[in-house]
Amino acid sequence: MATKAQQHIAIIGGGPGGLMLALVLQKKGIRSTIYEREISDQNAKRGGSLDIHEDSGQLALREVGLLEQFQAIARYSGQDLRLFDKHGKIHIDNVADDNAPGDRPEIDRGKLCELLLNALEPGCIRYGYKLVEALPLDEGKHELRFDNGHTDIVDLVVGADGAFSRVRPLLTDAVAEYTGISRVDLSIDSTAHPELAAFNSRGSMFALGDNKSISGQLNGDGRIRVGLSFRADRDWLDHCGVAFDQPGEAKQQLLTYFDDWAESLKSYIRCADGAIMTRRIYTLPIGLRWDTQPGVTLIGDAAHLAPPAGDGVNLAMRDAMELALSIVQHKGDLVKAIETYERKMFAYSSGSAQMSYESFNLMLSDDAVTKVKNLLEKFLEGADSSE
Ligand SMILES: Cc1cc2nc3c(=O)[nH]c(=O)nc-3n(C[C@H](O)[C@H](O)[C@H](O)COP(=O)(O)OP(=O)(O)OC[C@H]3O[C@@H](n4cnc5c(N)ncnc54)[C@H](O)[C@@H]3O)c2cc1C
Structure with a gap:
């Protein structure tokens, strides 16, 4: 040996x-x-x-x-967490306590x-x-x-x-097998959109509905990383017709998937600048x-x-x-x-x-907001009681 x-x-x-x-x-x-x-x-x-x-x-x-x-x-402020439904109603607004740093900083x-x-x-x-x-x-x-x-x-x-x-x-x-969920990633300069930055919080937000989601996450460089998630066939990103390589046109096409969602949430697509990336989510x-x-x-x-x-x-x-x-x-x-x-x-x-x-x-x-709210409340209670 x-x-x-x-x-x-x-x-x-x-x-x-x-x-x-x-x-x-x-x-x-x-x-x-x-x-x-x-x-x-x-x-x-x-x-x-x-x-x-x-x-x-x-x-x-x-x-x-x-x-x-x-x-x-x-x-540590990145632990702020907000949960919305598709109408823009807030269901969880967890603000990280600056005087009691949590155990999952970003x-x-x-x-x-x-x-x-x-x-x-x-x-x-x-x-x-x-x-x-x-x-x-x-x-x-x-x-x-x-x-x-x-x-x-x-x-x-x-x-x-x-x-x-x-x-x-x-x-x-x-x-690795495809999970049936595909994602479109966009990004926003939060300094150019103060209203959206305030809506987002210093950490992450999720808006859920219709088996879809919009998520926003403030990064250290001041940009908000946005994820649009869809239940879709493995090939959907290739044949959905969205011109992902032409961001201006793609944003208009992506907005049609969220037609009846709140304007505050659609801003996550409208305010995006730069390249649009796509990814399929896999699991072992x-x-x-x-x-x-x-x-x-x-x-x-x-x-x-x-x-x-x-x-x-x-x-x-x-x-x-x-x-x-x-x-x-x-x-x-x-x-x-x-x-x-x-x-x-x-x-x-x-x-x-x-x-x-x-x-x-x-x-x-289905009814993702209620289910995720229950899960997050248990998780947040657990985090509080372990301090
Ligand atoms: C959208 C998204 C958000 C996420 N958010 C979180 C989060 O908030 N918290 C969290 O804990 N996790 C998160 N994850 C998961 C996390 O990113 C991964 O679990 C983590 O990166 C795994 O690290 P790794 O080193 O095992 O693999 P990777 O980060 O995938 O690194 C693999 C490396 O291997 C190299 N490589 C691949 N093939 C070869 C080859 N044949 N020869 C040589 N090099 C090769 C690649 O270039 C890469 O550098 C997220 C993932 C995604 C997709």
């Missing part, structure tokens, strides 16, 4: 999970290499603000000594990843390396083949490569497990992709911490380290994936 000093650990993917794994290992004196398909860091472009939980994401940040830096830039994805990247030793991440396949060899080793022609033989390959992981097929036949089977294999494992979305409901990045960072600490604890025995990590990860991630799946579906269900 290779000793700890000799082991070559490859992490596929430089998202929050991969970066955190390399950083915890680095703090423990273990070298690893991240292989990222993009030619430079693209995390800032991949979505908006993320809430980082005290009992998962923040634990990992504490482990790598970055909790104080995180707290200095995190937006940070922009780009800022979080910048924090991790700045703490990593130079040269630990290789950009422009897209994994094409990983082939099992003897004694748990794997040969990695990249699209730039590079190959490498490693003692441990960790798939931190997200929803469509190229490492996952080594462990399971499960693939809830409670996915596999038999431990030598020399390979998964973290984050590659392991337990679920619809976005506020847990994904937290789980990815917790996975990273648990795996790294297990490698340290089991010294050179990588099989034992993987087995211990996976057993623990399966237990905490399956409950969270189930909750994400249920709450996400509730948002686009």
